[in-house]
Amino acid sequence: MKMKLVAGSVLSLMMTAPFAQEVMSLKNDTDKISYAIGYDLGKTIESKKIPIQVPAMCKGISDGMNGNGNPLLTAAEMKDTLDRFQKSMMVKATADFEILAQKNLADGQAFLLENKGKSGVVTLPSGLQYKIITKGKGEK
Numbered sequence: 001m002k003m004k005l006v007a008g009s010v011l012s013l014m015m016t017a018p019f020a021q022e023v024m025s026l027k028n029d030t031d032k033i034s035y036a037i038g039y040d041l042g043k044t045i046e047s048k049k050i051p052i053q054v055p056a057m058c059k060g061i062s063d064g065m066n067g068n069g070n071p072l073l074t075a076a077e078m079k080d081t082l083d084r085f086q087k088s089m090m091v092k093a094t095a096d097f098e099i100l101a102q103k104n105l106a107d108g109q110a111f112l113l114e115n116k117g118k119s120g121v122v123t124l125p126s127g128l129q130y131k132i133i134t135k136g137k138g139e140k
Helices: 002-015 029-047 054-065 075-115
Strands: 121-123 129-131
Touching: none
Parallel strands: none
Antiparallel strands: 121 129
16 A cells, blocks of 8 residues: 555656656645655655656556556566565675775774873773773772
8 A cells, every 4th residue: 555655656756756847736635645745755766866757657557556467577577677676786785885894994093092191091901991081089
């Protein structure tokens, strides 16, 4: 149900893409919901850098919603295509994460190196650093 709602909203948005220069008035809640879902989906696709061909996506949504018994791809082709796409996105995400992890590690090591030279910073053999801001009073 949720997928059909999203798909319908996307289809509505995509079919109006050629008229994007026109100002669209949102006359009722259905229009507003459709726009909000379409906008959110568009932002998600853009932020994840998913390569989408709008006409092909519209055709797929239309065929799926209209119960087209003769889709352009077989169920097996769709599954294979989506599986390969998902794997490629995971490889890219893993590579991006590794680059970020290496940068964070280098930044952390640089911080610790600089920090240990500051006045009052104590470095334990484990590498843990601390600084006593206000020494406590009383028995130990």
